[in-house]
Amino acid sequence: MSTQAGDSAADLDLSIYREDVPAHPPLTDLAGLSAGDQKQLLLAGVDPGEKERSGSFFQMDHSVVHCRSRHEGVEMLAVGDALQKYDGLKEYWWRAVAVDKDVYTRRAEARHGQGYFIRAHAGAKVHYPLQACLYLTEDKLTQDVHNIVIAEENAELNIITGCATSHGVRSGLHVGVSEFYVKKGATLSFTMIHHWPEQMAVRPRTAVIVEEGGTFISNYICLVPARDIQMYPSVTLKGPHAAASLNSVLMARPGSLMDVGSRVLMEAPDCRAEIISRAVSTGGKIIARGHLVGAQAGAKAHLECKGLLLSKQGAIHAIPELEARTPDVEMSHEAAVGKIARDEIEYLMARGLSEQDATSLIIKGFLTLEIVGLPPNLKKELDRMIAETDVDAM
């Protein structure tokens, strides 16, 4: 069950998935999608109206149907086009993630060239986020993408990636290799929202390299059922004063298995890292991993792993790991797993809230992370998503 990222054997039966799918025609405007598809996109944080967005990328099954940056400071291409334009992206292609890491990275390599390429030019301040959507329209289909994101020196960039499927799709396999390069003094905030159907299997493979004074912020949100998610993004802080903050918010329903971790390697002096996860199980199994490595002096890092287990069917397994390789580091962790405290529910009931309303308010509060550095409009969207989460279906 608790397969670690890095295992090379397939932990899923891949023979049940199809790879053949007709190509989709280009789409000039996301607003041209059907109302049903637009609704699915919104649930994954992708705004078809592109309100307060600096650009959009949309891959439907195996076709990149829309790709347009609306900000001159940022380049956005289908990764296949970027490979041609930039001579194979030699400095970036399989430079953060090993191509032979596992069966999923090899799948992405075999598919070669699906996914997005985003680069913020040096010094560009891209206020509104770019949005990228990876979308499946047919049942039992696989999608194997390989994304490259670069924030050049002193750039500031926000990206929202939403992964979703058409209404009616029940199952599929999503493999996503993502390599991030945060150059000197740059800040990259990456928010990934998964909105999957119940029988979906998901294998993101993400690695991040952060140079001197750079900051990487990642937020991963999955509040809907998915059968099997396994990911363990790894951030390497390569330059002094680099920082990383990884936050995940998970909700597992009966039948779901979510094995989600975050790792930060502090390989330069005076780096900082924070890993925060909030996990709620209403019957599914969640493995919440976290691993901090302090390899150079001055590292400061904290890991916080909190779980609410709301059903006897479910399970939460928190695995926080701290690894100091030099004495001059400050690293700590805090893990807590259990049910909702009775006194919290009763406190709200004493104000007249029903037990169910009290419980739901507490769960929503538990899932609400105060994420430093998140753009306010995105924060508002996440709050809305949590507020609309059906926590009463317990």
Add this chain to the structure above:
Amino acid sequence: MKSTPLLDVKDLRVRVGAKEILKDVNFSINTGEIHAIFGPNGSGKTTLLNALMGFSGYTVTGEIWFKGQNIIDLPIDERARLGLGISFQRPPTIRGVKLRELITASARRNGERLDELARGLNLTDFLEREINVGFSGGEIKRAELLQLLLQDPDMILLDEPESGVDLENIHLIGEYTNHVLGRKQTPKGSRTLKQIYSQTRKSGLVITHTGHILEYVNVDVGHVLMEGRIACQANPREMLHTIRDCGFKECYRCFRQGDHI
């Protein structure tokens, strides 16, 4: 109407596990009356309020009549919606939920006055903070009063409203405790203050250790709770004087003579 008390507690017994905390408690509170409970540590004062509110962890027998209904088997929220409210001495913290969200979800009346009342209690900034997270003792008490003002119950249980409050804040707490109890009104139109109070005065049951709150709130009746029984019922100021001068020794003397209710 006048003859029916708002709250009438009969033969109340409360156990925690095998331990009997309250043994046969009887008292009643009429509409508009405020009662205070004194008693040494561990005498069961907080247990009494918790049992009245219906919190878990207690085995409760007897009768609790409120507004003519025996509420002994009602869940907490139904008691609250019936008009029973409580100010906690040590409320839990609730992560990720802003004070404003809770108040908006629970306000029965006065909802539109939230910002004005919060300003009066110096709590404007706290509305956007997580409930009780990092609040000082005084801030907790003020936040409790703000929640009660918006909830607007008819019978208010106050568990040591002045504990942990510094001198600077005690006046504000006293003033707003009166406010919660419907005692802070100004004459309006043709109605006299007496007429207004006859409609706005709420009932209260206050636990107090120090008695400071009595300097602000006009308590009508005092009770001494001792070893799980109401040992004495008298004028609250006289009671407080005796307790201040002699401690609970005098109460014990009465109590041992079997002179309890």
